[in-house]
Amino acid sequence: MEIRPELNPDSKLPIYRQLGEYLQNLIESGSLRPGERLPPTRELAGHLGLNRTTISAAYEMLESGGLIYGEVGRGSFVRPAPGRAPETVNWSYALAQSPTPSAAASSRANLINFSSSRPSERQFPIDQFRACCREVLDGPEMRSLMQLGSPAGYEPLRQYLLQRSSVARETDDILITNGCQQAVDLLRRALIKPGTKVAVEEPVYPGLKNLFVEAGAELLGIEVGPDGADLYSLRVALEAGAKLVVLTPSFQNPTGATIPDAARRQIIAMTRAAGAVLIENDIYSELIYSGTPGERLKSLYPNVILLGSFSKIAFPGIRCGWIIAPKPVIARVTEFKQLADLHTDQLSQAFLLRFAELGELAAHQKRMVAAGREKVRAVADAARQHLEGCTYSIPNGGMNLWVDLGDGLDAAALRGLAQRAGIDYMPGRQFSIARPLDSGLRLSFVGLEVDEISRGIEILGSVVREARTSRVGDMALTGWV
Amino acid sequence: MEIRPELNPDSKLPIYRQLGEYLQNLIESGSLRPGERLPPTRELAGHLGLNRTTISAAYEMLESGGLIYGEVGRGSFVRPAPGRAPETVNWSYALAQSPTPSAAASSRANLINFSSSRPSERQFPIDQFRACCREVLDGPEMRSLMQLGSPAGYEPLRQYLLQRSSVARETDDILITNGCQQAVDLLRRALIKPGTKVAVEEPVYPGLKNLFVEAGAELLGIEVGPDGADLYSLRVALEAGAKLVVLTPSFQNPTGATIPDAARRQIIAMTRAAGAVLIENDIYSELIYSGTPGERLKSLYPNVILLGSFSKIAFPGIRCGWIIAPKPVIARVTEFKQLADLHTDQLSQAFLLRFAELGELAAHQKRMVAAGREKVRAVADAARQHLEGCTYSIPNGGMNLWVDLGDGLDAAALRGLAQRAGIDYMPGRQFSIARPLDSGLRLSFVGLEVDEISRGIEILGSVVREARTSRVGDMALTGWV
Known part of the structure; x- marks a missing residue:
């Protein structure tokens, strides 16, 4: 298949988008077939007389649209689409649509x-955690931990977490899950039918959005500003019939935003009046670097469903989260848990319990908060120095900073260039429901060291500045690299 | 609410069923309300002049129909039903139907x-496993095991399992799951739309059935006899439009039955001709006590999707199973895995890999097979001695024996009596799709010791004999206990 696009440098549409749309047509018309390899960027750039970065940006656009996929070291390939495949079993026909379009990192x-x-x-x-594991391994419960367990979770951990929680009441119960992601999966299985209207923050964590999309829910985005979920936007969603509202009141992912206490009370009043179920994603709230902790929605209203997890405050490789909610909810989601995977790994539950009981979790958290405070300071300093012209709001806790590049810049198109300059981030489009969010991006800074943060934001600043001065849409024509 | 049934001793319907249906009417009409406590069996028995076992059998019937639930030491209560509840949030309205009716053990x-x-x-x-865990804890990978991992699973375990498998080919890939239950959950997410016709064995493991019911699939039962899935019954299901077929060719749960090799080849030919996808549940095949191992369906046809697990051959408390299938299938279910819970616990994957690599898994399996051989011999001896008039077929491997009590006996109604006599089992009705299977029951014998097996089957025999001589339907009137 020869690639001969007609590109118009005078068009308002940037060259990379013109090329992207041309290739998209070839794929959708079947001229480029599933599995077919696209020409290497260098080769196509030479062939078309364009800069290689333009080709990369066009491929990036197709990849984020789910039309092509990259294989490390092999190149880019056309994705299979329903209705055409060469095998005896037509897998692309038999398999459901991909639940997670375009998240390739x-x-x-x-x-x-x-x-x-x-x-x-x-x-x-590591050493403290190892010691806790050894205690469990040498303990008298080892045999029963290796045997089939309860779908609700390891009983001593359940009791510990209920007691540790300042918001659990007599009327509540708890379910242990494989991290917070599974908690949401089980809740949507218990609460969502196709067509149910679900209000979530926008920008939203894609793992949350995609679960509800899989379930056939109708998603309504609640706009998130520097003060978290916007109340007017929530009201619109409730009036449109949202039956379930999912919020992350403290240090939301991806924005880092926190909802003020007064607004929290209004949120409770509004969702109660609307008869909607409210899920409070509380996995970041203990990572607080400044200010006072917000009141948990669950403490304001007992019927709130609270999600917690060890993944952010301890170790994500050990999959352990929980749901605290009124007993009828826990009874039902526990049935779905049993259906999903019988129960959560028992050894890991026992390890984490020991780690928490011995005070090691609290000590670790203290160190994480101290380090996080320095990291967020580095973020603020570097952003002030290098991100002029961008909009952002420094978070008081959590792991993420949201940056709006402004100027109509497209963070997805810039990503390939940023990678070549030495950094990576998540483009805003990944977090969108209905709003484009193309000029936004998420910087998850907590996994990095202070000097990496400073250097990384400096690199981002220079990428953005260059893109802006050379007008990103025309970058190919101006020879910008 | 006063309970005054009109019971007719001359009816062909046993007294306990008459009482059960009367109570069912009270619940469905709202005369007995959600949360209301039923009278204790002793009290109601005295009040109605019936034997207590009759009351128990009636309650058992309501419980297995999902109308009431028992709380240990507190009695039996009416379950909440959609449309009526006293709380601000009407949970029974907000929550989906229970996915797992009536499995209370x-x-x-x-x-x-x-x-x-x-x-x-x-x-x-235990000691060998502890040693393997310690090696991992002290190893250099500990830090990365605690960090977020790959949705596909811990890479060294994936490679090990692919190489260990005699049926995986170049065109296959592997996904690590939280046991086989999650493997099925992910596959049905990738393969099933509401209304998709799915053929499964009948009797069927309820955890399998309920997953497909949740997904809105239309289930078609393939009858299982002593030679496993019946080919004619499979043909009928395929002609009816089954797009997915799930089979356990060796030592099926609950029947223990195994499909002969010739039939396996026919199954492949039939499903291929019909263009249906075939899932082979292979979790029991390595527990073989006599005879030669059957040919895996996967070895006969590369497009078969194979399920494996450590739960039966090692430790079910450590949740770890896998799917081996053609690459496009694994690519898609891996996306659903990420959506479901990001990835499987990494420490446990590393522990089990070490356990397998060091030969401890093979040694353990050898001991399990030797013990299983003795246990199945005990089952055969005790059944021959005590289960006259019952139909059963001694399995060559696995964990389960299926017994048909015959004579129109109802294993669910007998269960309370059997428990009082000192044994418990799973009534056949739990494994049914469309056929009643009321006179069947599953004896899972591998978790017990030889002497427990012998004694347990002797007790079952005496319960069945007494029920038969006193005609179970009339047991209340004949004063049988």
């Missing part, structure tokens, strides 16, 4: 990687 | 418990 070595919202493994207190 | 101490298909924890090689 490049993980080149030496990249300052802002793309994953996770703790720094350099801070893991 | 009583676990009284001193009960010989045949009700759970799991290995014996007394055989767990």
